[in-house]
Amino acid sequence: MERRTVLKGLAGAAAALAAPAVHAQPAPIRVGMLTVKTGPLASGGIQMENGLRIFLNDRGMRLAGRPVVLTVSDTGGVPAQARTKTQELVERERCQVLIGPLAAFEALAIDDYIRQAGVPIISSSAAAEDLTQRQPNPWFVRPVGTSAQCMHPFAEYAAKDLGYRRMSTIADDFAYGHEQCAGFQRSFEDNGGRIVQKLWPPLAVPDYGTYISQLKTNADGAFIGFAGSNGFRFVRQFNEYGLKGRLPLLGGMTAVDESILQQMGNDAIGIVSTNWYSAEIDNPANRRFVEQMRREHRQDPGYYSAGAHISGAVLEAALEAVDGRIEDKEAFMRALRTGRVEETVRGPIRFDQYGQSIGNVYIRRVERKDGRLVNSVIKVYPEVSQFWTYDPQEFLRNPVYSRNWPPARHLEN
């Protein structure tokens, strides 16, 4: 007998001896996370994993009295790979609930598999509108915002509180940028404002010089809807062209995210933005989360880590509602969708019939506080639905937000 086999045998015997204790434990709940740990989206993906791990560790890796086993999968931010990894998590790892994936195009790529396999999925960052609107998936819940959910109140804030009348928009030329801008435009114009210029730089463009020099400096402000590190580069180059102070910037959900804020330095100070979260939110859950993130990762939580943390809280609430019996998929899914979750780091949330969260939307301003840059909360819009103040039926009869819808009627040349 080889030594390795002997060792295995010994380990087996030891496990058998410990078996009674193991059997007293209820079977673990298997949670799968789809994230991105390689490639250009890795920064956000790693934060996602950090956010969820902090939540689970804080609960001692137990939810509703059952131990939790977390399997993290790296999709590389590639839709085809997201599909393979989802299948792997469900079929090989036998995960009972999924959290993720990071990007909307990944969520869309796995959508039909999720329906077919009937596995509950909590979307912690992918924001595409139609996932909870025109093509709702019964196994899908999203405790964070759609692309435009925060933009509706934000545009009202720009028109009413800031008194802006004429604005430009500039955003990444892909669905997330389109949807953010479209939501902003609709609500801004419904509040008496006019969008006079819309610029769409390609997603992967290293230099914004040509766009920045086209921005109308006589507008009241410019809305910037950038993802990833694009907002960071845009704001730097904007200041390089001496525009800081001449044209106020209003940021979308990820333009001045906490994860890039420290690197942005003074460039970012004064930028007003919106999100369903800010590391500055003052509630016990968030104070604890911020403290843990700073201690363990030397970083303030932002869009991705907070989204994953909130997903953990939503999972916990649903598991408690069904006494940990995740095996009853239908009941568990019902609990996920109908529960009201009081204590998430973004404040209380509940879900509409499409699985989309209704909760606080924050207006924030970048300020320096104790030597670090933070998104100070300057206004809270409570109980914001993805349909804002519009009638849901009428909202859903319109085409999905895009580059050309709603049509821009006030463009100036």
Place this chain on the structure above:
Amino acid sequence: MQFWLIQTLNSLALGGLLFLLSSGFSLIFGLQRIPNLAHGALFMLGAYIGTSLLAREVDFWLAAPLAGVLVGLLGVALERLVLRRLAGNEQGQVLVTLGVAFIIADLCLLVWTGDPIPVPAPEGLRRPVFLFGFAFPTYRLVVLGIAVAAAIGLFLLMERTRLGAMIRAGVDDPEMARGVGIRVSGLFTTVFCLGVALAGTAGVLGGPILSAYPGLDADMLPLALVVVILGGVGSLLGAFVGSFVVSSIYNFGTALFPDLAYVILFLPMVLALVFKPEGLFGRVRA
């Protein structure tokens, strides 16, 4: 009027940066007959090394060449240890450079994390200058100046030195060059080193404009490809003219026809490949 002026300046500044990136790419392509697909990654590596040097309070104007030297040394190793072994197997060499590009990108992610890192412009160049009533970033004008100086330096190297003559001979006809006693394989190492060192230096010089971030490699490589295919493989003049043509097309194209940003950028490359595969000034078919 102001629109044309400022977009012209934008084009010139971006063109300067593109030349620093693509001149080395073009030389390597011309001599070794392979597009070095790791060029964008080496540019990004240069930018990241630059951020680390600057964080250690190395002066910006020292950090740029230093990063170039380090990236150049890596280039020597890459050429000697990997590409050399695949001599004659051009397809294999191209695939290797692609693999190296991915490896470098992931190592950068590991070392410098996924967060974008700003590169401050040198002291004194951070404020915009005011020209004809509009503001333009001073540093971008300086990059343009550096690019022109580099172009002159490279031109003198290629046209007035023995090394330059050998490189030109190697580009035109490697077999004949060998025949007259030029050690072409030694030239390969020299040019590869020089070319990627330029990319590394350009990474730092581009830093204050572009920053260092994951994905910078993939953003820059296509631009270098377009420049070189348009300008002509292996031709310095081609890389120079190509850089400014591409940056002008990019700037004016995206400003005038914003919906067609990518079409405008890549259409000239497609046309060049179909109708004039040797490019504007090239002597070798791409």
